[in-house]
Amino acid sequence: MAATWTLEDDMSCPVCCDVFTDPVVLGCSHSFCRSCLDNYWNTQVIKKCPVCRLHSQTDAPPSNLALRNIVETFARERSHNTTKQEETRKGEKESQGRRESGGRSGLVRDGDERCSLHGKRLLLFCVEDQEALCAVCQTSRRHKSHQLCPVDEAAQELKEEVKASIIPLRRKLETFQKLKEDCMKTAEHIKSQAMQTERKIRDEFVELRHFLCLEEVVRLSALSEEVEMKTVIMTEKIEHLAKKMTSLTSNIREIEQDIEANDLPFLQAYKNNKARANCTLQDPEPVSGALIDVAQHLGNLRFKIWEKMQEKVQYTPVTLDPNTAAPWLSLSDDLTSVCVSGEKSHIPNNPERCDTCVCVLGADPFSSGSHCWEVEVAGKTRWDLGVLRKSVCRKGVLSVNPVHGFWALSLRDGGQYSACTVPWTRLTLKRRPRRVRVCLDYDAGEVTFYDPTDMSLIYTFRDKFKEPLLPYLCPCVSDSGRNAEPLKICPAKVSLLHDVGDCHVLTLVRGHFL
Incomplete structure (x- = not known):
């Protein structure tokens, strides 16, 4: 009820103490009902302001259009006041609870804000300065020629404007959201790519290792066969030389024994020993190619393996991405x-x-x-x-x-x-x-x-x-x-x-x- 009384007091003519009817404004910024001001001036010799007594510069003061709009809005609200009283009481109780719990946050109910200069309620909005005004502010020189409108109308219009300005932001947000989703999908795809690529690399190297293992076995087998063959050759050669050496050793021993004998037995065996001493055996020759052909096994080994690998490895001049x-x-x-x-x-x-x-x-x-x-x-x-x-x-x-x-x-x-x-x-x-x-x-x-x-x-x-x-x-x-x-x-x-x-x-x- 106190809030309603304050609003009605702000909307009241100082002469009739009733809600303004066709309000006009004087140069001193005070407003009155047109009929109240005319009646007052009819009783006065000099046209003065009923409140501050300043002389009026005009006999026909202009209408206070902004105040008239506010008064009309107030009248409409008051006509619906009866149906809203119960809601108002309930709202005041709820607001009281909110003020007790959250008043420190600085939140104020709509309609409770007041002008910091005049202490009046902010019911108007200046379009040029983009700020809320009270009934006194709207008559000041600063806002005299500015476009004014009721707070509710300005709020509705500007809310629509802000809503429209949010649309590009929402679109940009959608763009960021889509890109984020794409990046998340890309991150998952990277994991999938990594797994598939790793598997293929491993498979390729398994095949290469298998090829190299087989090639190693083949080359070690070739080395083993050569070692075995040449070992056999050298063993046979050694056995042959050993037999010849045994025969020669026996002849030498017998001839030496005859040399150590008495003269007559020596002379009797001379002819035979002479024949045995004239050995017809040819001198042994070293075995040619007896050593392992290391150059054959190790020479350009990697190159030969790579050359053979060409049968399994293909080169394509273009790789698709x-x-x-x-x-x-x-x-x-x-x-x-x-x-x-x-x-x-x-x-x-x-x-x-x-x-x-x-x-x-x-x-x-x-x-x-x-x-x-x-x-x-x-x-x-x-x-x-x-x-x-x-x-x-x-x-x-x-x-x-x-x-x-x-x-x-x-x-x-x-x-x-x-x-x-x-x-x-x-x-x-x-x-x-x-x-x-x-x-x-x-x-x-x-x-x-x-x-x-x-x-x-x-x-x-x-x-x-x-x-x-x-x-x-x-x-x-x-x-x-x-x-x-x-x-x-x-x-x-x-x-x-x-x-x-x-x-x-x-x-x-x-x-x-x-």
Whole structure:
């Protein structure tokens, strides 16, 4: 009740002590009912303010529009006061409890704030200064020409404005939330990638160790066989020499005995001893090649094993990068072939990945020199092959042509081959190649496609490359299984050429494809 009395007191005319009716304001900032002021001035010789007695500068004071709006709002609230009295009492009891428990926090009920200058309730809002005013503040010079409105109207309007300003923040929050979720998925994918990669590395080294173990067994067996063979040879030689030595020792002993005998027995045995002393045995010769051929077993041992390992190890000039593959693609374990899988994989949409176009890129960029690789395309009805700029945006639909950083060859339904120019250039081939050779001469600015069967030219792009290029493979959609075959990077044959000149040089050549 005290709050209602205070509000009504603020809304009362100083003359009639009733709620303002058509209020007007004087230059001294005091407000009165228009009729009350007219009646008062009719009894006075000089038009003065009924409160402060200052002379009025005008006979027709202006209406106090802001105060009139407040009075009308107050009147509407008072008309509903009867139905709200019980709610007010209940609210006061609850507020009392809140003040006792949380008053120290500085919270104040709506409608209880008062002007720090005049002690009046804050019922108006200045749009220009963005601050709440009391009935006295609104008549001051500072706010005289400002746009004012009731607090409830201003609050409602500004709440809508703030709500609208929150929308971009919510969108930004959603962006952060989505990126956080993507990062969490990426973290999980990293763990999965690590486990799979570790397993494949272990499998590869198990196979290599198995190969090396077998090779060790073979080479140790060869050494053991040579040791056994040469040991037998030396044993037989030793036995043969021992027999000859025994025979010679016996002859020497008998001859020496006859020499020690008396003269007559010596002379009688002389002829026989002379014959035995003239030994016809040839001098023994040392055994040639008796030692272990250490050079054969240890010479270039690692190189020979590596050379033999080529039968099991293949070299591919291009390795596909799984972090660039579209979610609908499946790559082989050795990262040399790609095909369209049956369903979309749940993998991170990282910046390097192609998200719409079903393509994959090579792992190693080319920024100089000449490079060549062959791709097996047999059994496919659609594909794209070539190179692209490393900086090409990989999101959304890709425009495959040199203007957008692609130098590629294409096959579409019906066996139509095209060079991806602007517009695409249709090509006529004398046969349908099972393989396509892609040759990049970065320094010369050329990308050339051949049919490796007879090295017939398919098409050559000529341009000036200014940044690294990556191999580009697009197996296209499966077309209900008609285009399900993979695109496969063909392995290259590794050869060793021995150049004999002033120096002996080993040159590694990777130009032949299997």
